[in-house]
Amino acid sequence: MDNRVTRLLGIQYPIIQAGMVWTSGWKLASAVSNAGGLGLIGSGSMYPEILREHIRKCKSATDKPFGVNVPLLYPDIEQHMQIIVEEGVRIVFTSGGSPSKWTPFLKSHGITVVHVVPGAKYAMKAEQAGCDAVVAEGFEAGGHNGREETTTMCLIPLVCAAVQIPVIAAGGIASGRAMMAAFALGAEGVQIGTRFVATHEASSHPAFKQAVVQxxxxxxxxxxxxxxxxxxxxxxxxxxxxxxxxxxxxxxxxxxxxxxxxxxxxxxxxxxxxxxxxxxxxCALVREIKPAAEVVKEIWEEFCRVRRQIVEMKLA
Structure with a gap:
């Protein structure tokens, strides 16, 4: 697919694996990137030198674009940002704070910046701060969430109407059908977390993966x-x-x-x-632990199949 998200991130499919704590290490990020999506290393659970190690291992495991997710409230954020620059990371997703301080710093080093937001007003602030795109994450998402409790179905069109930069949908997306729905609402990409927890490459504990699929x-x-x-x-x-x-x-x-x-x-x-x-x-729809590449393939193929079905319905 050729759209603003794939061009911005240099990827084949507009499918981004969320940078989740204790789950998104270099193995998962590189597997998703090698499959044509964008893998993200979740730095929120990493000490600075551990982050450096994961970045280097990811670079050795893939020649495709990958990024790092950085929670802006992380106590060692200065060290994380410096390591990201030193190691030549080209894509950073930020979350959990105001992007106004660190976006100019990252942009000054030629880094593409995407910020995760729970509402339209935060999306506008991210655009004003210079972010290249936003992830609009609905109430359904796992982990830290917005206080407004806006669902993805409501949030995506609100954010798309509020900003000019590309919008990536997140929250409750684990299939090609859900991806198609997000695109129908105006998104140009999807960020997926829960489905990638239940993969072989995720660094989360096997017992947690089993709890997810059950x-x-x-x-x-x-x-x-x-x-x-x-x-x-x-x-x-x-x-x-x-x-x-x-x-x-x-x-x-x-x-x-x-x-x-x-x-x-x-x-x-x-x-x-x-x-x-x-x-x-x-997670109620996730029933199997499988390779990350297979997840990317299934989501993309289902998305394309549903898109064809919709076109055929219009022509009928």
Whole structure:
């Protein structure tokens, strides 16, 4: 496909693998890039030198474009940004903060910048900051989420109407049909997280991958709204958080309950009861762990098939 997203990122298919903590290392990023999409290294769970190692291994594993996702609230962000420049990364996706500070820095080094937003007003700010594109991420998405709880179906046309730069849809997308729906709403690409968690190359724990493919409708919920809203699989830790929120626990108490390593404990170490299990609603439709390249191929082929069907309906 030739559109603004594929040209901007230098990729064959407008399919971007989300840069997820404890899941998106160099193996997953390079596999997606080699398959024709854009792989992203999730730097939010990496110490600076670990990020450097992953970038170098990714460069050795693919000659295709790949990028790094950087949460802007990360404590070592200065070191991360310097490493990204030093290692010659050409694409950065930012999230979880204002893009106004770091976008000019990245652009000054010739880096393409895409920012993840939960609403149209944030998309306009990203465009004003100089971002090349935005990812409009709906309420269905796993992990950290917008307080407005706007669903993808509503969010995509709102953001497309608000900005001139390309819009990439995210949240509840794991198939070619969903990708086609996002394009019908005005998106020119999709960013997919949950479906790529259930792949062989994802660095998440096998037990977490199994929990994802076994999840049913209603097994995830948005919580921790007093801190930073996050969508989680329901487990013992989730129940603790819900109980604390129901009795109006303070922000400080919630921070203590969350601790420093809950996501690592659940997603990387496989503690399915006491860990934080970040995943999207669409996990209810994910039923198999398979190679990342196969996921890209299936999504693209289904997208093309559905697009042909729609054209044939118009001609009938």
């Amino acid at each position: 999840a049913q409708e209603g097994d995830t919920m948005l919580t921790l709204k007093k801190l930073v809203p996050v969508r989680l699989l329901k487990n013992a830790f989730f129940q603790q958080v819900q109980e604390a929120e129901n009795r109006c626990a303070s922000v400080e108490e919630l921070k203590n309950l969350l601790g420093r390593s809950r996501a690592k404990k659940g997603m990387f170490e496989g503690d399915l009861e006491n860990g934080e299990l970040e995943i999207g609603q669409i």
